Amino acid sequence: MTALEDPILPTSLAWGLLAAFSVLWVALGAWLGRRNYTAADHMLAGRNVGLALASATAMATWVTANTTMTAPQLALELGVWGMLGYSLGALGLILFAPLARRIRELMPHGFTSGDFIRLRYGTFTWRVFLGVSLIYAFGWLISMAMAGGVLINALAGIDYRVGMTVILTVCVIYTLLGGLRAVIGTDFIQTVIIIAGAAFLAWMTIDRVGFEAIHFDLMEERPELLSLLFPAAIMFLFNNLLFGVGEIFHSNVWWSRAFAFGRNVGFRAYLLGGLLWLPIPIVAGFVALATPALGINVPAADMVGPLVAAEVLGLTGAIVVFIVVFAALASSLDSLLAATSDLVTRDIYRGHIRPQASEQAQLRATKIIVVLLGLLTWLAASYRGEVPVVGSLAALLYFTGAFVASAIWPIVAGLYWRRANPQAAAWAMLLGSGLGLASYFMIGWYVAALVGAAVSLVVMVAGTWLFPRPFDWDRLAHDDRDASPGRGNPEVAT
C-alpha cells in the first residue's frame, strides 16, 4: 500500500483522537467486564445477551476494515457490480439466522464451532477444521492490524509500527479486561459511529460532486465500471456471496455469539444485523465511483475510500474516516481476538493439552491466549512487506476465501443432515481449499471461494450419498458439557 505524499491529519490531532478513543474503549472494557467471574461469563457474556446488543454486535463485527476500505476498492476495480456484490456479504449474516437457532437448540451448553465439529464428525475432521479456522482467523487478525497501521500512517504520518501497535494494544487490553461482554458493549457504540460516519461521507460526496458528473466522468475514463456485462464482476457476484457465507458459517466469532445470545434472540439478531449491514458497502463503496470526477490519483486501490473522503471534505473528512475506520477495526479485532482465544482455549488447550482443566484454569488460559495472539499478530504485522505473504489487503482477504467457503457444507450438512459422512466433511474442506486456491492463481481472485464452495458441495453430497453415517442429535446436547477428544464421540472418531 502506498502512503500519501502529504499527511492530511495533523499528527498532534491524530494522536489526540487515538488517545481519546483508546481511553474510551479500555474504560468501557473494564466497566463492562467487572462482573465476569467464570470462563462462561468471560467467553459467552453469561449466555443472555438481548436483541439490541445482539443485532449491533452482529452488524458491527461484520463491518471490518475490509468493509470500510475494500468496498470502495471493489467499486473502483469492479464497478457497480463490485459494490453491490460486496453488499451480498449480508446474506452470510441473514442465512446464519436459522443456523444460530439450530446451534442453540442442539448445543445449549456449547462453547465453540470446534466443539460442534469434534462431537459431530470426530477427531480427524475436527483437526482439519481447526486448521482452516485458525489460518483464516490469523490471516484476518494480521490484515486488520496492518490496515490500522497503514491507515494511521497514510492519514497522519504516524509511523506504521507505532500506529499498528497502539490499535492492537488497545484491543488486547479491553478484550482482556471485559471478555465478550466488553466486545459486545463496545460494538454497540462502534455501530452508531460507523453508520453515521459512512452515511455522512456518501451524502457529502453526492452533494459536492453530483450524480451527473460522476456518471459522465466514469463513462469517459472507466466505462466498464458501469457495464452490467462486466465479465470479472459477474464472476465475482456469487464468489463474494459464498465467501461471506463461508466466513460466517465456520468462524467461532459468529458461533460464540450464537451461544451467547439469549434464547430465541439469535435468529432475529442475525436477520436484523444482516439487513442493517446490507447498505453499508454500497454507501462506503459508492464514494470510489467519484474518483474520475474528482480527478484524484489513486496510488493503491485499497486507499481510495480515505482519499475521496479527504478530497471532498478536507480535514473534516479525514477525521471522520479516521474515527470510522478506528471503530470498524476495533469492533472486528476485539471480536476476533476473543473468539479465536476461545477456540484455542477449548479446542487446543483443553482439547489437546489439558482435557481436565477446571473453569478457573480455562479462564486464565483464555486471558493468556489473548495476549499471545496479540503478540503473534503484532510480530507478523511488524514484518509487513518483508515476509513473502500475499501482497495487499484485498488479495489476502480473497486468498482465505478458498478455505472458508470449503467449510460451508461440512457445517450445514452437520447441522441438518443426519447421515452426513464425517470423512466426506474432512475431504470437502481439503479438496475445496486446494482447488479453490488453484483457481485463485489460475483464473483470478474473484473465483476462489466459488470454486471452493462448489467442490465442497460435490464431495459432501457424494460422500454422504455413497457412505451414509447415521448420527444421534441428542449426543450433541449431552456430550457438549465435558466431552473431550477420544471419549466424546467414539463412533465417529477416525
Place this chain on the structure above:
Amino acid sequence: MLRLAASFGRLPVLALALVLLAAPALAEPRFDDPPEHSADGGFTLHWEAPGAVVLERASGPDFDDAGVIYEGGDTSRVISGLPDGEYRFRLRAADADEDAWSDRITVVVEHHGLARAFGFFAVGGAVFLVLIVVLLRGRPRG
C-alpha cells in the same frame, strides 16, 4: 581518478565509472515491472522517478490520441474499468521536454468471455440455490 586507481586498483575504478555513467539514465522515470495483460480491465502502474512525472495514455501505437492521465509526485496509479483493447502508456519527468518520453509500455486488455463469466455465475447460483433449499427445509434430514 588516478589517485583512486592507484589506491584501489583498476577494476573498482571501472565499476565506479560505469555507475557514474549509468546514473543519468537511472534518474529518468521508468515503469517498474509493468503488466502486459489484464483480464478484468484493471491493473496498477508503478514507476521509479526522482521527482514529479507526467503519465499519458493512448489507444494507438503512434500516441496520436494521447492524453495526460496523471501529473505529480506519486509513484503509482490504479487503472480500472477499461474495455477490450491495446492501451499505450508513456512516462516522462514533469520538468523534461514535452517530447522527452523516457519509457513506454503496452497493456492488452482482454476480458474473460461472457460464456465463462456466466458459467461461473451459474455454478455459484446453483450452490446458493441448494444452500437456500437446505436451510428453508429447516429440519434435520433422515
